[in-house]
Amino acid sequence: MRPLNWAAIPAETVYPGITRQTIQGTLQTMVRYVYQPGSRFPVHSHPQEQITLVISGSIEFTVDGTAVLLGPGEVAVIPPGASHGARVVGDQVVESFNALSPARTIQPGA
Amino acid sequence: MRPLNWAAIPAETVYPGITRQTIQGTLQTMVRYVYQPGSRFPVHSHPQEQITLVISGSIEFTVDGTAVLLGPGEVAVIPPGASHGARVVGDQVVESFNALSPARTIQPGA
Numbered sequence: 001m002r003p004l005n006w007a008a009i010p011a012e013t014v015y016p017g018i019t020r021q022t023i024q025g026t027l028q029t030m031v032r033y034v035y036q037p038g039s040r041f042p043v044h045s046h047p048q049e050q051i052t053l054v055i056s057g058s059i060e061f062t063v064d065g066t067a068v069l070l071g072p073g074e075v076a077v078i079p080p081g082a083s084h085g086a087r088v089v090g091d092q093v094v095e096s097f098n099a100l101s102p103a104r105t106i107q108p109g110a
Numbered sequence: 111m112r113p114l115n116w117a118a119i120p121a122e123t124v125y126p127g128i129t130r131q132t133i134q135g136t137l138q139t140m141v142r143y144v145y146q147p148g149s150r151f152p153v154h155s156h157p158q159e160q161i162t163l164v165i166s167g168s169i170e171f172t173v174d175g176t177a178v179l180l181g182p183g184e185v186a187v188i189p190p191g192a193s194h195g196a197r198v199v200g201d202q203v204v205e206s207f208n209a210l211s212p213a214r215t216i217q218p219g220a
Contacts, residue, residue, distance in 0.1 A: 001173045001174070001176065001178060001186060001187065001188065001189075001192070002178075003178050003179070003180055003184050003185065003186055004184065004185040004186070004187070005183055005184050005185070006183045006184075006185065007183055023161065023185055023187065025159050025161055025187050025211070026159055026189070026190070027158075027159040027190070027211040027212065028138060028159060028161060028209055028211035030161045030163070030185065030209060048137075049135050049136055049137040049138060051133065051135055051138060051140045051209070053140070053207060055165070063111045064111070066111065068111060068112075068113050069113070070113055073115055073116045073117055074113050074114065074115050074116075075113065075114040075115070075116065075133055075140065076111060076113055076114070077111065077114070077133065077135050078111065079111075079136070080136070080137070082111070097163060097207070099138055099140060099161070099209035099211075101135070101137040101138035101209075101211040101212070102137065102211070
């Protein structure tokens with residue numbers, strides 16, 4: 001087993017002001033997102049369950065039409081298939097990790 | 111969907127100097143560990159894949175007999191069934207998150 005370091009994992013810009021880095025397991029996928037102030041991630045859905053950990057900043061998720069504000073140390077468990085989008089609230093950069101299960105092969109812009 | 115906050119989730123002491131908090135999804139389990147300097151988690155294994163994110167501090171994992179040092183921003187993907195244990199290196203508190211898939215009902219001391 002080799003250790004991985006986020007600093008060495010390429011970041012792709014998926015929407016303006018939003019970068020994504022991905023680590024693939026066999027049974028799950030771990031994603032690190034960095035959102036700049038003012039950025040938003042459009043509503044979408046996927047068959048994987050998503051557990052989102054917010055490390056810094058504030059971000060509003062809208063899950064199946066209901067808005068939920070998440071700050072540092074807060075967590076959202078988004079059920080498989082639930083629609084969800086997000087927008088940064090305030091002027092802080094948001095860092096978050098998303099664990100997805102089963103593993104997800106993420107397509108650009110998805 | 112309701113947001114969760116680690117500060118409101120009970121912490122159990124699993125070994126001396128090691129606390130664990132758990133959030134259960136349907137398909138995966140998210141665990142936050144805090145390890146005090148000098149603490150160690152004995153070698154064990156489980157059928158779940160484990161992705162460990164180190165947020166702060168330095169910790170040595172031994173995975174299938176091979177030692178791997180992880181620091182802030184580093185990640186280990188531990189295959190299902192692989193034996194693994196951990197010990198803190200240095201004098202910093204270690205905070206880490208473990209994503210487990212499939213979901214794991216953790217028993218005390220496991």
